[in-house]
Amino acid sequence: MGFLIRWLAAFVLLAVTYNPTEMSYIRWAVKNWDSQTSLVVLIGLVLLVAFVLFLTAVLRGIGAVGVLLIVAVLAALVWVLYDFGWLSLDNPSANTWIALVLISIVLAVGMYWGILWRRLSGQLEVDSDGEA
Numbered sequence: 001m002g003f004l005i006r007w008l009a010a011f012v013l014l015a016v017t018y019n020p021t022e023m024s025y026i027r028w029a030v031k032n033w034d035s036q037t038s039l040v041v042l043i044g045l046v047l048l049v050a051f052v053l054f055l056t057a058v059l060r061g062i063g064a065v066g067v068l069l070i071v072a073v074l075a076a077l078v079w080v081l082y083d084f085g086w087l088s089l090d091n092p093s094a095n096t097w098i099a100l101v102l103i104s105i106v107l108a109v110g111m112y113w114g115i116l117w118r119r120l121s122g123q124l125e126v127d128s129d130g131e132a
Helices: 002-017 025-032 038-063 062-084 090-123
Strands: none
Touching: 002 025, 002 038, 002 090, 025 038, 038 062, 038 090, 062 090
């Protein structure tokens, strides 16, 4: 359940920021920049903070190499689905949704990795606070 919640949070963050419909921050910001600049900036900064929190947790959890490995596995999965004819990449809107799902999976794995590692290994991770 914890992974699902993290995936859903990542997906919502990504989809709110950009999606192929008219209901995304990017499209709204472009349309309303002249009339609601202060609100566009405020919401943009809130989204930026959320992205920084997610990316910091992901990079601490699995690191850049882990991100690359998960992206490679997911890209291979898309390739297999395409090769078997189970996935068509002709629709740009559908491709955007697929990308949002895949990126949100990468973020969720990175956020959940520490919990999963402790469960699998039985080890406890402790951060050093620098005191001797």
